Amino acid sequence: MYRKQGVFIKSSAVYEKFLKIHSDDPRVPDALLELGRAQRAMGAYKNALNRFYSVINSTLKLSSESYEHYQLLAKTAQFEIAETHFETGNFTEAAKFFDRLRLLDLAPEDRARAHFKAAGSLLYANQAEPAIAKLQQFLEQWPADANAPEARYLLAHTLRKIGRTEEALGITLALLRDEHSNAAANPKGWAYWQRRTGNQLANDFFQNGDTLSAVAIYESLARLSPENDWRLPILYQTGLCYERLRQSDRAGKAYREIVEVVASLKDKEPSAELSELSRMASWRIGQLEWSQQTERQLQQFFSAALPPAASPATVSATPATDHDAHASAAAAPGSL
Numbered sequence: 001m002y003r004k005q006g007v008f009i010k011s012s013a014v015y016e017k018f019l020k021i022h023s024d025d026p027r028v029p030d031a032l033l034e035l036g037r038a039q040r041a042m043g044a045y046k047n048a049l050n051r052f053y054s055v056i057n058s059t060l061k062l063s064s065e066s067y068e069h070y071q072l073l074a075k076t077a078q079f080e081i082a083e084t085h086f087e088t089g090n091f092t093e094a095a096k097f098f099d100r101l102r103l104l105d106l107a108p109e110d111r112a113r114a115h116f117k118a119a120g121s122l123l124y125a126n127q128a129e130p131a132i133a134k135l136q137q138f139l140e141q142w143p144a145d146a147n148a149p150e151a152r153y154l155l156a157h158t159l160r161k162i163g164r165t166e167e168a169l170g171i172t173l174a175l176l177r178d179e180h181s182n183a184a185a186n187p188k189g190w191a192y193w194q195r196r197t198g199n200q201l202a203n204d205f206f207q208n209g210d211t212l213s214a215v216a217i218y219e220s221l222a223r224l225s226p227e228n229d230w231r232l233p234i235l236y237q238t239g240l241c242y243e244r245l246r247q248s249d250r251a252g253k254a255y256r257e258i259v260e261v262v263a264s265l266k267d268k269e270p271s272a273e274l275s276e277l278s279r280m281a282s283w284r285i286g287q288l289e290w291s292q293q294t295e296r297q298l299q300q301f302f303s304a305a306l307p308p309a310a311s312p313a314t315v316s317a318t319p320a321t322d323h324d325a326h327a328s329a330a331a332a333p334g335s336l
Contacts, residue, residue, distance in 0.1 A: 003038050011038045029058045029073045036080060045088045052077040052084065075104055079114070086121055095121035112142040116151060123154060128162050149175065149193030156197055160204060169213050172201045176220040194224060206241065215241035228265070232258050232277055239284065252288050255281040 002011035015035035019028060036051030055077035082097035098118035102111055119134035135155040139148060152175045160168035176198050202217035215238060222234045239254035262270050262278035270278075 003034060003041075006041075008038045008042045012042070029055050029070055032058060033073060033077060033080070036077075036084075040080075040084055040087065045084055048084055049081060052080045075101075075106060075110075078104070079110075082114075082117065086117070086124075089124075091121045091125035092127075095125060095127075109145070112138070112145045113147065115142065116145070116147040119151070120154070123158065128158055132158055146189060149190045149197075153193050153197040153200075156201055160201060165205075165210065165213065168201060169205075169216065172197055172217055173220055176217070176224065191224070195221070195230075198224075202237070206237070211241050211244045215245070228261060228274060229271065232261060232274060236277055236281060239281070243284070243288070248288050248292060252285055255285045255288075259285070 002008075002014060012035060015031050015038065018025075018031050019035070022028070025031075032051050032055045036048045036055070039045075039051060040048035056074050078097065078101055082094050082101060085091075085094035085097060095118050098114045098121060101114035102118065104111075106114070115134070115138045119131050119138055122131035122134055132155060135151050135158075138145075138151050139155070142148060145151075152171055156168045156171040156175070159165075159171065176194055198217050198221040202214045202221065205211070205214035205217065218234055218238045218241060222231050222238065225231060235254050235258055239251045239258075242248075242251035242254065258281040259278050262274050265274070
């Protein structure tokens with residue numbers, strides 16, 4: 001009860017006293033496991049690791065009647081050892097322990113969790129290539145696992161980070177468009193990672209000048225939800241992409257849709273964020289119109305200023321004018 005309330009010092013003291021007085025009690029492995037968890041929560045990682053190893057050692061001495069229960073305790077203790085190494089920042093060691101857990105006779109969800117945690121540990125250890133391979137294996141073996149959407153996010157982010165942009169784009173678009181059957185089991189979890197992955201990768205592509213990849217992701221993101229609070233900001237980003245690609249008509253269409261949708265919400269009092277978004281979209285429409293008008297005026301000016309092009313025969317037959325002679329003289333190098 002002390003441990004559940006977060007009173008870890010008192011909890012540890014009671015467990016220690018129990019172990020001292022009742023050292024032959026069959027519940028000793030359970031007490032050691034809970035004591036290790038309490039000490040880890042206090043930051044006493046070395047003591048916690050010792051307790052978890054003690055769980056494994058104590059289960060070897062028990063009778064065969066309780067074999068299944070204590071076998072489960074031993075496996076749990078190995079999980080806790082891996083988790084403790086992870087919490088202390090010893091990610092390489094954590095990856096090794098999680099990998100070993102995958103070889104044990106665990107429930108499928110526990111094996112999947114160990115596989116995912118092994119990949120995450122390699123990422124934190126800055127071992128990008130092994131982590132990518134581990135994540136790809138995880139997604140092949142456990143495509144519908146609860147951690148699968150986060151694994152796709154980590155895989156796409158890591159691929160983008162090391163310059164494998166095409167693969168990162170493919171993973172992201174697959175997460176956004178092709179995973180509806182998997183998303184049905186955990187819609188909220190999938191929606192969160194779809195949005196986070198898409199947003200981060202699209203913004204990253206946009207900032208690094210890969211506008212075509214960015215707009216592909218933004219357009220997929222916009223289809224995730226019809227809610228205006230989600231769709232309109234994505235539509236604005238899509239408009240910025242089209243501006244950069246010099247597709248002014250498509251950019252203007254995106255901005256005008258934002259203005260029209262927000263205007264239709266006046267009776268419902270649109271949020272301050274949407275009102276500001278509409279104002280920004282209106283400003284961008286004005287900028288597009290100004291740019292297009294300026295470009296037309298410049299084209300007309302230069303078309304009027306340039307003389308009609310002469311044929312090569314006419315040019316060769318025309319005698320040099322004084323201006324041409326002076327120009328030639330000026331172009332010739334002077335004497336030193």
